[in-house]
Amino acid sequence: MATGNALYPKWKQALVTEALTLKSLDQGDAANGVYCALVTIGGANYVYSQAHQFYTDLGANVQGVPLQVTAPTVSVATVAGSTGLVFDGNDCTFISVAGTIGAVVLYRHNPGANTTWRLVYYLDTVTSGLPVTPAGGNLVVSWNPNGIFMF
Amino acid sequence: MGTGPTGNVVYPKWKQALVQEAQANKSLDQTDVNNAVYCALLNVGTPTQALGYTYSAAHQFYTDLLMAPTVGSGHELAVFNGPFPQSNPGPLDKQITTPTVNIGAGTFPGPVFDGDDSTFLQVTTTAGGFVTVDALVLYRRNAGLNSTWRLIYYCDTGAGFPVQPNGGNITINWNAAGIFML
Numbered sequence: 001m002a003t004g005n006a007l008y009p010k011w012k013q014a015l016v017t018e019a020l021t022l023k024s025l026d027q028g029d030a031a032n033g034v035y036c037a038l039v040t041i042g043g044a045n046y047v048y049s050q051a052h053q054f055y056t057d058l059g060a061n062v063q064g065v066p067l068q069v070t071a072p073t074v075s076v077a078t079v080a081g082s083t084g085l086v087f088d089g090n091d092c093t094f095i096s097v098a099g100t101i102g103a104v105v106l107y108r109h110n111p112g113a114n115t116t117w118r119l120v121y122y123l124d125t126v127t128s129g130l131p132v133t134p135a136g137g138n139l140v141v142s143w144n145p146n147g148i149f150m151f
Numbered sequence: 152m153g154t155g156p157t158g159n160v161v162y163p164k165w166k167q168a169l170v171q172e173a174q175a176n177k178s179l180d181q182t183d184v185n186n187a188v189y190c191a192l193l194n195v196g197t198p199t200q201a202l203g204y205t206y207s208a209a210h211q212f213y214t215d216l217l218m219a220p221t222v223g224s225g226h227e228l229a230v231f232n233g234p235f236p237q238s239n240p241g242p243l244d245k246q247i248t249t250p251t252v253n254i255g256a257g258t259f260p261g262p263v264f265d266g267d268d269s270t271f272l273q274v275t276t277t278a279g280g281f282v283t284v285d286a287l288v289l290y291r292r293n294a295g296l297n298s299t300w301r302l303i304y305y306c307d308t309g310a311g312f313p314v315q316p317n318g319g320n321i322t323i324n325w326n327a328a329g330i331f332m333l
Contacts, residue, residue, distance in 0.1 A: 009260035012333045015169040016252050016262070018178035025170040032172075050260040074170050076163040076208060083208040085166040151166060151333075 003041075003048040003103075007151055008119045010053035011108075022110040023118055025087050026074050031111045034120065036092045036141060037066040041102035041124060041131075048103075048122050055107050055117035063099040067092045069106065069148070079146045086147035087121075094141070097134040104130075104141060106148070121149050159306045161331060164211035165291075168301060176293040177301055179252050179264050185294040188247040188303065190269050190323065191216065195285035195307060203285070206305050213290050213300035245269040247289065247330075255332065263329035264304075271323070274316040283313040287323065289330070304331050 014020040025034055039046050039061050046061040069089035077086040103124035107117050124130060132139065168174040181187050193216065194203040204216055247266035255261035274284070286307035290300050314321055 009254045009262055013252055013254060013262040016177070016179040016264070016333065018181055023170070024172035027172055050254065074167055076167055078208075083163055085163050085170070087170070 003122065003124055005121070005123045005125050005149070006048065006050070007121055007149065008052060009050045011118050011120050012151070014118060022112075022116065023108060025108065025120070026072055028070070028072065030068060031109065033068040033070075033109055034072055034087075034089065034106055035066040035068050035109050035117075037105045037107065038063045038094060038097060038099075038101045038139065039103045039105050040099050046103070048124075052119055054119060055114040057119060058105060063101060064094055064097050066107075067094060068109070077147065077150070079150060082150070084150040086150045088143065088147040091143055092141040094134075094139040096136050097139045098136060100131055100133045101139065102131040123149075159304070159308050159331070160206070160208075161304055161333065162210060162302045163208050165301050165303050166333075176291060176295075176299065179291070179303070180250055182248070182250065184246060185292065187292055188250055188264075188266070188289050189244045189292050189300075190247060191244050191288050191290065192271060192274065192284045192321070193286040193288055194283060206286075206307075210302055212302060213297040215302060216288060245271060246292075253329075255329075259332060261329075261332045263332045265325065265329040268325055269323040271321045273318055274321050275318050283315050284321065285313045306331075 011023065014023045022032070024032075027033055037055075037058065039058060040063060041047065041061070046058055049057075052058075069092065072087070072089040074085060074087050076083065079086065103122060105119060105123070106121040107119050109117050165177065168177045176186070179188055195205065207215070210216075247269065250264070250266045252262045252264050255263050286305060288302060288306070289304040290302050292300050
């Protein structure tokens with residue numbers, strides 16, 4: 001059952017807290033970029049919680065190796081009458097994906113341990129394509145032409 | 152020129168700064184007077200008060216609250232705190248004390264920015280002739296020029312607006328749930 005797409009509140013809290021670091025979305029290098037993870041959800045697998053904060057909260061439910069969202073941009077835009085900040089980037093193509101994918105999670109990588117990689121965005125509700133069972137095939141995550149998310 | 156309430160809104164340019172690595176002076180949880188959130192009272196433009204402030208999603212810094220130099224010749228402020236230009240907040244700008252950014256509950260997780268109520272002392276009309284307080288703006292002050300103070304939140308919709316200053320105090324009682332949710 002879909003939870004609905006959501007920005008992790010703990011990430012937004014970090015944005016406005018002086019002492020918390022490694023939260024920007026506009027970095028292009030591999031060590032400090034935004035990454036996309038394919039996640040198996042429901043039951044004993046991952047279940048979204050607004051209390052989740054770091055990559056390790058996803059548990060062992062990430063399928064394959066997460067991919068960096070390349071060419072990241074953060075720009076002010078108006079979509080469907082609402083003006084806000086839009087995060088966007090290139091589509092992600094995952095190779096030879098196993099398992100059943102119920103959600104996509106974006107997180108902010110950094111050179112430290114994965115216990116410090118901040119969860120940014122949870123997405124399990126799309127027009128079509130989720131859940132999906134690629135059975136070893138490739139999986140292309142094609143973002144909305146308006147951008148990945150707005151806040 | 153404004154034509155009515157814009158609605159309460161978080162400035163998009165501030166949110167943009169939050170997620171850009173090189174941008175500074177954007178946190179809300181600071182408590183010293185040189186690095187804190189402040190509240191300013193505004194007059195909003197009307198057909199008869201064309202010099203008042205009008206919200207724009209493109210506005211970013213404190214100086215955007217000031218009059219466009221090309222309008223009129225007086226360069227008066229819409230902000231009730233003194234003449235243009237200025238490098239420090241006037242006596243009427245109030246720091247938001249005891250600032251917090253907490254995760255909320257249920258379907259409104261936030262985070263929620265909150266702080267103490269603000270009492271503005273002895274508010275009068277300005278030399279520019281702005282006679283009503285129509286809105287308030289929260290901004291993030293820093294130790295530099297006011298051209299670097301980030302606008303955060305515009306509020307023109309709530310009980311009590313507009314207020315006509317008469318030299319008495321004006322108290323802003325924030326919503327019990329908090330000032331705004333990000």
